[in-house]
Amino acid sequence: MTEPMVISSPHRHVGITVRGVMVRVAAALAPGILVYLWIFGPGVLIQCVLAMATAVATEALILRWRGRPIRTALGDGSVIVTGLLLALCLSPLTPWWVTLMATVFAVALGKHAFGGLGQNLFNPAMAGFVFVLLCFPAPMNKWPAVPAAGAPAPGLMNSLGVIFVPKAEAVDAVSGASALNHMKSRLGLMEMVSEIRSDPVYGNFGGRGWEWIAMAWLAGGVALLVLGVIRWHIPAAFIAGMTCVSGITWLMNADVYAAPVFHLATPGAMLGAFFIATDPVTAATSDRGRLAYGVLIGILAGLLRIWGIYPDGIAFAVLIGNACAPVIDRYTQPRVLGVAG
Amino acid sequence: MIRELHAFPGGLPLAHYMEWTCGEESLLQPLPARIVLPLQQHIGLPATPIVNMGDKVLKGQKIAAASGYVSVSIHASTSGTVTDIGDHPAPHPAGITARCIVIEPDGEDHWYDIRPVDEYTTVDPRRLQEVIRDCGISGLGGAGFPAHVKINEGVENAVDTLIINGVECEPYITCDDRLIQEKASYVVAGTRMIGHAVQAKHRVIAVESDMPAAYAALARLVGDDIELVQVPARYPAGGEKQLIQVITGKEVPCGGLAIHIGILVQNVATAAAVYRAVTRGEPVVSRYVTVAGAVPRPRNLQVLLGTPVTDCLRTCGYEPQPGERIILGGPMMGQHLRSTDVPITKTSNCILVQQEPEPAVELPCIRCGNCATACPIRLLPQQLYLDTRAGNYDAARQHHLFDCIECGCCSYVCPSHIPLVQYYRHAKSHISAEERRRDGADHARSRFEARNDRLRADASAETQRESAGNTASANSEYVRAAVERTLARRQARDAGPDGETGSHD
Ligand code: SF4
Ligand code: SF4
Secondary structure, three states: OOOOOOOOOOOOOOOOOHHHHHHHHHHHHHHHHHHHHHHHOOHHHHHHHHHHHHHHHHHHHHHHHHOOOHHHHHHOOHHHHHHHHHHHHOOOOOOHHHHHHHHHHHHHHHHHHHOOOOOOOOOHHHHHHHHHHHHOHHHHOOEEOOOOOOOOOOOHHHHHHHHHOOOHHHHHHHEEOOHHHHHHHHHHOOOOHHHHHOOOOEOOOOEOOHHHHHHHHHHHHHHHHHHOOOOOHHHHHHHHHHHHHHHHHHHHOOOOOOOHHHHHOOHHHHHHHHHHOOOHHHOOOOHHHHHHHHHHHHHHHHHHHHHOOOOOOHHHHHHHHHHHHHHHHHHOOOOOOOOOO | OOOOOOOOOOOEOOOOOOOOOOOOOOEEOOOOOOEEEEOOOOOOOOOEEOOOOOOEEOEOOEEEEOOOOOOOOEEOOOOEEEEEEEEEEEEEOOEEEEEEEEEEEOOOOOEOOOOOOOOHHHOOHHHHHHHHHHOOOEOOOOOOOEHHHHHHHHHHOOOOEEEEEEOOOOOOOOHHHHHHHHHHHHHHHHHHHHHHHHOOOEEEEEEEOOOHHHHHHHHOOOOOOOEEEEEOOOEOOOOHHHHHHHHHOOOOOOOOOHHHHOEEEEEHHHHHHHHHHHHHOOOOOEEEEEEEEOOOOOEEEEEEOOOEHHHHHHHOOOOOOOOEEEEEOOOOOOEEEOOOOOEOOOOOOEEEEEEOOOOOOOOOOOOOOHHHHHOOOOOOHHHHHHHHHOOOHHHHHHOOHHHOOOOOHHHHHOOOOOOHHHHHHHHHHHHHHHHHHHHHHHOHHHHHHHHHHHHHHHHOHHHHHHHOOOHHHHHHHHHHHHHHHHHHHHHOOOOOOOOOOOOOO
16 A cells, blocks of 8 residues: 555645745855955955855765755855855955864764754854864964055955965955954053054954944844844844943943953844844744843853954854853743743 | 733734635525434534434434534525445544445525523523534634633523623634624624623623624614723734634633633633524524635635535535645634535535645754744744654643644744644644553443544544644644543532632623
C-alpha cells in the first residue's frame, strides 16, 4: 500500500520563506554598502564578494560531504547573508586570506559544526570575525583613512592591490584608524574627549564618514522593522543597554568617557543592533526574552568598548549573548493562556 | 451598556473574502439520491443505531440514540428506507471511513410526528436539556461538542455570561452570517431559551465587525436582556477561548472548561437549532454550508445532513478539476478531502475549493519566533515542534501540547514552512491512544476496546493525521476525559456552590 499523502491544515501560508527573509536582509544592507562604497571606495565590495563566494563554496563543499541536498540549503540564502555580514564587519583593507579564513571558520565551524541552518548556538559571522581577530590582530586593526574633504576615495586598482598584494607601504598609504580605534588610543594617551573630538577624523556625532554609514545601517534596520522581518525588541533593547552604560560613564566623567551618541553613531553599533543581534537562530525567542537579550548585548558591548582591550566589543558581546540565549529563553517563557501566573 | 472589549494574544489579521457569499440569499440544496449519516457527528461516543436495514423512516425520526452522557442522537434528515448500516467514507477523525446509516430517500420528505415544548419559560431547565439532547443538537460551529453537556454544566454551575458566538471562525465562511441574516429571530429566541435553561445573568450575542447586515438584523430584535457585541475581525476571534477573552477579559483555565469561570458559549446555529427544537420539536436535520473559493457560483446552501459534498459543489456549478484541493471547513483548520463522496455532517460549515499550492520545502526551524508571536494561546510552537518531532511526548505535554487549539496560525507564518500543526496532531493522537491503552488496563472490556483502538490507530496513523480536520475532533478524547473528570469530581463533592465556579463579578 502506498503511503497516503498527508495534507494537513492550514491550507494557506502567509507566503514568507527563509529565502525571502534573507533577500530582504540583504536588500536592507544595500544603502549602507553604497555609503561605504562612496566614502571608502570599492574595498568593501571586494570584501563582500570575496566573503560571499567563500561562504557559498564552503557550504556547498560541506553539504556535499555530509550528503545533504545542496540546492535547497544554498537556496535559502542564509549563508550568503552570513558572508555579507562578516565582510561588513571587517575593514575594507583586510588582506584576502584573512577574509577567507574568517568566512571558512564562520560557515564550517560556526554553522555546520552545530548541524547547519537553525542549529548553531553562535552567530556564524561573529564567530568567524572573532576567530581572525584573535589570530591576526595586526591586519584587523588597519582601517582606511577617511579621505580629506574633496579628495576622491581610493580607486578599484588601489583597493585590489591593498587586499590581494599586501605590501606594507601600500597599506600604510591608505590606512588610518576607525573612530573607535582612534578614540581608544588617544584616551590611552591621557587626552580628554573634548580634545580628541576636535581632531578632523570626527564628524558631528561620531567618526567623520563613519557616522554616515551608521545612519545608513539604521535606515536599513528601520526598513526591516517596517517590513516585519525583524521586531523592535532586540534593537531597542540593544540601544538602550549601550546608551545606559555609556551614559552613566559619560555623566560620571565626560572628560574620559565619550558620550552615548558617539557610541551609537558607529557603524558597529547600528549593524550590531539591527542586523547581527537580530539573527533569529542565535537570539532569544520570546518578546521578553529578546528584550533581556538585547539589553545584555548592549551593556556588554558598551562595557567592552570602554574597558576592553579591543576597540570594539560588539562581536564578543553578541557571542556572549548567544551563549546566554538558551538560559534567557528558559526564564522568559510566556505564560500560557489560562495558566495562573 | 457598552461592553469593554479585550484583545487576545497573537492571532492574524486575515483577509476574509466574505463579500463573495455573505450578500446572497442561501439556496435550498435539493434532495440527494442517497443520504449517509455518520453515527458520530459530535465529540464523544458515537450514537447507537435503533433502526434496522429495510426500515422505513420519516424525516426527523430518531434513528440512532445517544450512547452515554457525552453523545447525541442522530435523526433521519428525510423520509425513506434504511438501505445500509455500515462503514462509509466520512469526514471522521479516526479514519477515512466511519459507521453510517444510509437512507434512500423516497422523495416525499415526510415529517415524523414531532412535538413542541409548550411554553419554555415554565419548563424545568432539565426538561429543556433533554429536548436539546433528543433533538441531536451538538455545537454547530465546527467543534461539535454536545450542546446538552455544556448546558447541563451551565445548569449545575452558576452561569454568569452566556455568549452566543456569531463570529465566523475562518476566512471565506459566511454560513453563520447568512443564518443570522435569514433567521435572526430564531437566533434571538434560541438565545433566550438557552439563557433560561442555564439562568444566565448576562446574555451576549457576538458578531464580527465586518458583518454589518447580520448585526443590523439582530439589533432589531434584541431587547435589554441581550447585549449585542461587535468584536474586531482578527483570526481566530471565533475560537471559544479567544471569544471569551475578547468579551469578558477572562482566560479559560488551562485544562479546564469555560464553565469553570461561569461562561457558556454556544454557536448561533446552535441557538437557532434550540429554538426549532423547543418550539417545534424539530431535530437537527439540516445546516447552512458555505461553498466558496474557486467555484463558479459561490453561495450559502441549506443542506440536509448526509448530503454528499459532491452534490453541494455541483449546485454551485463546480466540476472537479485536477490541481485543485477541496477542503471541508475553512482554509486554516479545514480538513482536506480526498474524496467528495463524504456527507455533510453537523459540523461541516464550509466547502472550500482552492488551487493546489506549490509544494513548499520544509526547512529547519530558524527560531524566528514568528509562530510564538502568532499563537493565541501563547504556546511555544517551535518548542512543541522540537518535542514532538523528537517523539519526546512528555516534554510536549509539559509545554502544553493539549492546550493547542490547532488554529494553524503558527504554520501560517512559519518562514521555514514547517507543518507544525501536523506534528501536534500526530503527537496528540499518539498520546491519546497511549493513554486509552493505559487506562484500560484494569478492565477486560476497556482492554478490548483499547486494543481495537490501538489496532485502528496503528492502521490509520497516517490517515488520522491527515483527516483529523478540526481541533475538536483530534482533541475529542481529551475533552471527553476532561468532562468526565469534572463530573466525577462534582459527584464526589457537596452540591453546594463552590468558590471556583461561582460567579463573582
Ligand atoms: S515560525 Fe517556524 S522557523 Fe520560526 S520559530 Fe516557529 S517553527 Fe521555527
Ligand atoms: S496551532 Fe496550536 S501552537 Fe499553533 S498557533 Fe494555534 S494554538 Fe498555537
